[in-house]
Amino acid sequence: MREIIAIIRMGNVGKTKAALEKAGFPGLTCRKVLGRGKKAADYVMASGKPVLNENGALSGELVSLAARVGQIHTLMPKRLFTIIVRDEDSKRAVDAILDANSTGKAGDGKIFVIEIDEVVAIRTLERGEGAV
Amino acid sequence: MKIGKLERDSAAHGGFKAQGVDGPRGPASLLANAKAFTDPKENHLILRKTAGRRWAMVMVRAVVRPEKAMDVLADLAAAGFPSATKFDVFGRGKQKGVVVGDVYYDEIPKEMIFCVVHDEDKEAVVQTILSAARSTPNGAYGDGKIFVHKVAEAYTISSRKAEL
Numbered sequence: 001m002r003e004i005i006a007i008i009r010m011g012n013v014g015k016t017k018a019a020l021e022k023a024g025f026p027g028l029t030c031r032k033v034l035g036r037g038k039k040a041a042d043y044v045m046a047s048g049k050p051v052l053n054e055n056g057a058l059s060g061e062l063v064s065l066a067a068r069v070g071q072i073h074t075l076m077p078k079r080l081f082t083i084i085v086r087d088e089d090s091k092r093a094v095d096a097i098l099d100a101n102s103t104g105k106a107g108d109g110k111i112f113v114i115e116i117d118e119v120v121a122i123r124t125l126e127r128g129e130g131a132v
Numbered sequence: 133m134k135i136g137k138l139e140r141d142s143a144a145h146g147g148f149k150a151q152g153v154d155g156p157r158g159p160a161s162l163l164a165n166a167k168a169f170t171d172p173k174e175n176h177l178i179l180r181k182t183a184g185r186r187w188a189m190v191m192v193r194a195v196v197r198p199e200k201a202m203d204v205l206a207d208l209a210a211a212g213f214p215s216a217t218k219f220d221v222f223g224r225g226k227q228k229g230v231v232v233g234d235v236y237y238d239e240i241p242k243e244m245i246f247c248v249v250h251d252e253d254k255e256a257v258v259q260t261i262l263s264a265a266r267s268t269p270n271g272a273y274g275d276g277k278i279f280v281h282k283v284a285e286a287y288t289i290s291s292r293k294a295e296l
Contacts, residue, residue: 006289008289033217033218033219034217034219035216035217035218036216037215038214038215075205075218078217080217080219094287098287101289102289102290103290104291106290107290108288108289108290109289109290110215110248110289110296111285111286111287111289112248112286113284113286114191114281114282114283115284
């Protein structure tokens, strides 16, 4: 079995749920998270101003902006999806998430695939692939 | 003995107010980090790792004190690992919660931080978190745990590529 962890934009939850259901993966867990990617300082992008001035230093507007908004803005609100699938379904599930979320812009998110050794269904006590 | 429920203190929760404008992890140092991510000369750390090669990856999950979460994130960014995700959790460890006076707290608020890095960077990330998350030089009960496990695949949604 494989666990697929997808970190996606807040507004794409409904679309992703629908896409996964259509692909045959109705069961999922979703939660609110804060995160950041390779582009660390979001307020730099949010300001829409040049990051470095002509001297190669950070422009003064950014310094005041950063002092104003504080550190919380370095983390963006995201939604974290977790679904467990059989090995052979992993690619289909990943493709479904990619199709629903890929806009080509930074901030679309990440998908991580992790191998799971054991799954137990609490109601039926079934173990392994049948419990997925 | 009463069973208590710890509420999240909005100030301690993010800790943003307390760590405000100055200090080693204030906006000034964050801006220094920001420069590292925008300056191509300083950006080699990131570029080197995403140059089209496929690497073995690990997920590092750390459960840390809420007041230490932003310290950990700032130190990770300074060490060249800006990507991370954070969320609130409640839990207990070997000490089975804490007793304050005659109130027993079963679940203690913590923050879970996780990041996925290439295998070769595992030790650097773990050491960075360890040094940032300990509340006293020798560590104390409640400082948290770090778990590391393998990641089979990672995809960047925007580019649809199987890479970090």
